[in-house]
Each structure stands twice: as structure tokens, then as C-alpha cells.
Amino acid sequence: MANNKSAKKRILITKRNRLQNRFYKTSVRTLTKMLLSSLEAYKVNKTPENKEAAQKLLNSVYSLIDKGTKRNVFHKNTAARKKSQLALSFKAA
Template identity: 50%
Template sequence: MANIKSAKKRILTAERNRLQNKAYKSAIKTFSKRFQAAVENYKTNPSPEQLGIVHQEIAASYSKIDKAVKKGVFHRNTGARKKAGLAHILKLASAS
């Protein structure tokens, strides 16, 4: 345990940031899963409505990832890699 007052404050700040980052990462995983579920629905029932839902989900996922990069939760390369993975899934679904 820290003895210096500023170090004690820093421990509290680090814990608060850890919990916020954890929640943000969890939200991104949730958005990615929702996107993947929408893609699976589109594969089983390809229709313009389903494709619209897929595009809405990928846009929401991209937005959340970009905000995480902006806040410093993810490094920008990590954000780019996650977005590229989602784009790859969409490309495979559109091709079939």
C-alpha cells in the first residue's frame, strides 16, 4: 500500500480508469457479437432489410471502436485491426 498521498490518489484513479476501460471493452465485444448475429441472419435470409440491419450494426461497432481509440482504451492499430476484421466478415457475407 502506498504511503504518499499522491500515490494513494493515483491508485484510486487507476482503479477507476481500469473499470471504465473494462466496461468499454465489454461494450465493444457486445456490439461485435450483435454485428456477427446480424450477418448470420443475413446469410440465412438474404434480403435488403437484413442487409440494412447489418450495415447499421457495423456502423455502430465502428463508432464504438473509434471512440475507444480516441479515449485511449485501445491503441489505434488495435482499433484498425478490429475494424478490418469486421469488414472482412461483411465482405465474406456479401460475396456468398
């Protein structure tokens, strides 16, 4: 356990940062799964509404990945790889 004031503060800061990082990582995973299921639905039923829904999800995943990269949750190359894979899956649908 921390014995001085600065060590206690570092523990609080680390806890805050861990929760923020976990939020971005889990949100990106969840939205990615939602996007992939939306793309599967679009493959089955190719309507403009399904494509528009998938496009909105893709935009929100991109936004969250970019915000996570800005806050050093994701490395820039990791973010680029994730976005590239999502774009390829969207294009293939």
C-alpha cells in the first residue's frame, strides 16, 4: 500500500486511466461486433437502409478508434490496422 501522498495520488490516477482505457477498448470491440452483424444482415438483404445502418456504425467505430488513439489507448498503427480491416469488411459486403 502507498505510504506517501504522491504514491496515493498515482494510484488514483492509474485507476482513472485504467477505467478510461477499458471504456474505449470494450466499446470498440462491442461496436465492431455490431458492425459485423449489421454487414451480415446487409449481405442477406441488400437494402439501402441496411447499408446506411452499417455505414453509421462504421463511422461511429472510426470515431471511437480515433479518440482512443488521441488519448494513447491505441497505438496509431493498431488504430490504422483496425480501421483498415473494418473498411475491407465493409467494402466486401
